Amino acid sequence: TYNAHPSAMTARTNGKMGMRQQAEDPAAMLAIGTTNPTNLLQPQDVFAEKLFRVTKSDHLTELKEKLKRICKHTCIEKRHFHLTEETLGAHPEFLDRELPSLDARIDMVATDMPKLAQSAAAKAIAEWGRPATDITHLVFSTYSALQAPSADLKLATLLSLRTTVCRTILSLHGCYGGARALHLAKELAENNRGARVLVACAETTLICFGSPNRANLVGHALFGDGAGAVIVGAGPFSEGERPLFEMVTTTQNTIPWTEHVISMQATAGGIDFHLAIQVPMLIGQNVERCLLDAFDGDAPASWNELFWAVHPGGRPILDNIDTVLKLEPGKLAASRRVLREYGNMSGATIFFVLDELRRRRKKEEDSGHLLLPEWGARPSGRESPSRPCCFALHANPCRRS
Numbered sequence: 234t235y236n237a238h239p240s241a242m243t244a245r246t247n248g249k250m251g252m253r254q255q256a257e258d259p260a261a262m263l264a265i266g267t268t269n270p271t272n273l274l275q276p277q278d279v280f281a282e283k284l285f286r287v288t289k290s291d292h293l294t295e296l297k298e299k300l301k302r303i304c305k306h307t308c309i310e311k312r313h314f315h316l317t318e319e320t321l322g323a324h325p326e327f328l329d330r331e332l333p334s335l336d337a338r339i340d341m342v343a344t345d346m347p348k349l350a351q352s353a354a355a356k357a358i359a360e361w362g363r364p365a366t367d368i369t370h371l372v373f374s375t376y377s378a379l380q381a382p383s384a385d386l387k388l389a390t391l392l393s394l395r396t397t398v399c400r401t402i403l404s405l406h407g408c409y410g411g412a413r414a415l416h417l418a419k420e421l422a423e424n425n426r427g428a429r430v431l432v433a434c435a436e437t438t439l440i441c442f443g444s445p446n447r448a449n450l451v452g453h454a455l456f457g458d459g460a461g462a463v464i465v466g467a468g469p470f471s472e473g474e475r476p477l478f479e480m481v482t483t484t485q486n487t488i489p490w491t492e493h494v495i496s497m498q499a500t501a502g503g504i505d506f507h508l509a510i511q512v513p514m515l516i517g518q519n520v521e522r523c524l525l526d527a528f529d530g531d532a533p534a535s536w537n538e539l540f541w542a543v544h545p546g547g548r549p550i551l552d553n554i555d556t557v558l559k560l561e562p563g564k565l566a567a568s569r570r571v572l573r574e575y576g577n578m579s580g581a582t583i584f585f586v587l588d589e590l591r592r593r594r595k596k597e598e599d600s601g602h603l604l605l606p607e608w609g610a611r612p613s614g615r616e617s618p619s620r621p622c623c624f625a626l627h628a629n630p631c632r633r634s
């Protein structure tokens with residue numbers, strides 16, 4: 234309901250119409266769940282051999298050697314995939330970009346991708362401890378949503394969310410989808426008193442898989458499948474709710490003229506993506522300026538005063554952030570571990586990093602040696618360097634002074 238007079242609008246929205254009042258405190262993450270497909274776990278050291286065999290590309294010896302070199306440099310040890318050799322056997326069109334395959338891919342992800350998200354969300358809801366019907370908003374991000382009714386409705390149905398749940402889907406945001414979904418959830422939670430927002434992100438490379446060529450080689454070496462979910466809510470909290478990370482501020486920043494650097498395009502043969510070789514360099518050159526913009530004059534004297542939850546887009550990206558921000562060794566350990574264990578799961582990756590960080594903090598707390606700083610930042614998580622998002626996070630809201 235809109236009214237030209239602001240005070241009339243306030244009166245109306247604070248009245249009986251339900252959750253329109255603002256929350257008392259900043260939003261916080263109340264629970265985190267992650268999951269990976271169990272179909273295929275692929276060690277990185279045999280990935281090139283296997284990919285070239287299953288795609289019948291063994292004759293491209295030079296390309297295979299290059300993928301082996303690239304795989305060695307990723308610092309990834311293993312990745313999970315939904316797509317199996319059996320599925321590829323049943324869908325030879327997935328190998329040949331000239332053959333139409335988008336319909337078959339969409340059919341498969343339409344069923345399987347919401348189930349992957351369901352598994353992560355169910356873990357988050359179980360940790361949260363309240364019934365799924367207490368969720369008021371759902372924000373779902375994926376680069377595989379090319380259909381309506383879309384994956385958000387399917388996920389809401391699978392989880393038996395109430396029919397009044399307010400749903401939003403973010404499509405083709407790629408790596409910054411998880412961060413943008415969290416950003417939206419913060420705004421929803423803080424502007425609707427009592428709201429509890431389920432943020433979910435599920436990514437599967439099935440939608441873009443193809444036979445190896447020069448253009449997709451790095452993608453083959455980097456990306457994996459996974460899903461993450463977080464419950465976001467702002468205070469007052471109900472009994473049993475435990476804030477994990479307070480989401481203090483969120484910003485998004487654009488590096489001009491970089492739209493061409495990372496892109497995705499739906500074609501009859503699946504989604505094509507492009508990763509320019511300059512990505513790590515552009516991030517290195519711009520990360521500090523984006524952070525200074527985000528902190529808006531309030532930046533700490535040293536970036537080492539913060540803990541870091543960085544989207545591990547690739548090993549040289551993390552290396553450049555380390556170098557430029559002069560981070561102490563181990564500051565990006567959570568991001569590096571997630572990259573090593575799962576690869577780059579695009580938008581879902583940040584949920585794994587946050588989960589890893591809270592595990593590390595818990596371990597430190599239990600041992601009585603708390604090393605992780607109380608305040609943190611989460612730069613990156615972008616589909617392209619042109620669209621970074623940044624959070625300031627507070628790891629122990631109860632201790633806030």
Ligand SMILES: CC(=O)CC(=O)SCCNC(=O)CCNC(=O)[C@H](O)C(C)(C)COP(=O)(O)OP(=O)(O)OC[C@H]1O[C@@H](n2cnc3c(N)ncnc32)[C@H](O)[C@@H]1OP(=O)(O)O
Nearest residue numbers: 302303306307408451508509510512546547548549615616
């Ligand atoms: C922005 C975000 O954060 C969002 C995302 O997650 S999107 C993904 C973003 N991530 C990236 O773009 C980073 C990808 N790059 C990497 O991880 C690394 O560069 C890499 C593992 C591919 C190679 O590691 P490296 O230390 O750069 O090794 P280097 O010896 O220089 O390169 C190895 C080969 O890869 C090639 N290469 C590197 N980056 C490439 C790229 N983006 N495209 C094509 N080829 C590439 C090099 O030309 C080199 O080829 P030759 O062996 O034939 O000379």
